[in-house]
Amino acid sequence: MPTTRETILTALADLLRTIPHVPVLRGEVLPERIPPAGLMILRDGTPGEPGVTLSPLTYHFQHRAELEMIVRSATDRDALFDALVAQIGAVITADRTLRGLCDWVEPEAAEPVDLPVEGAASLKAGIIPITLHYATSDALG
Template sequence: MPTLRESILTALHARLSALPATVLRGDVLPERVPAGGLLILRDGEPGEPEVTLSPLAYHYQHRAEIEAVVQGTDRDAAFDTLTASIGTALAANRTLGGLCDWVEAEAPRPVDLPVEGAASLKAAVIPVVLHYSTADPLI
């Protein structure tokens, strides 16, 4: 049986997979960026939990990351569309089916990356904060 943390990350990956971009989890950047864009979900860090003792509970603000990458001549518009679709997908279900207390993305900081012999990439890391509580940090 997967841990709550893994269940949440799997649900987040599934929600992102409904978007028109190619969605990977924990993979390296491929040689070619698909026309619809590329999203790579990184598991991130759960951080130090706040602890309550009665009943015992660990309250996490887990910071996962989504690497968003587009390529092509109209990459500014494509990037804007892709990041807006991420926001819409997260806003549609802020609890990931009841697994989280709240899911919230932070604003991206896009950069243009030149590629020798090809169109430049536009990319950003989008932090996603997953708020959840569990009775055991390993379960």
């Protein structure tokens, strides 16, 4: 049986997969080729030190995952990047509790980076920190 942490991270990846045409990988290495619509990679991040209540024994996590996103375009990569950020925000806003699996999902602003590459198309990448608030009786998350 998966941990609460794994169940929530899987649900977040599934939610992100509802964005059309943009593949979502989970904890994978960056592939050599980026699809034309872009790519997202969900990194597990760190659950941090939980708060604890004793009756009943419950661990309250503020788990910080990271979502890497990369777009590729010769002309409009800034617009593509911005559109993908907006889509990510919209799908998370539509289901902040991942169908009741966690208390709250809170994305932060994207941290963009321009990546020059050889050839006509250039890349723009960014990391969106996502805090997952959840409680569990398992100290390991």
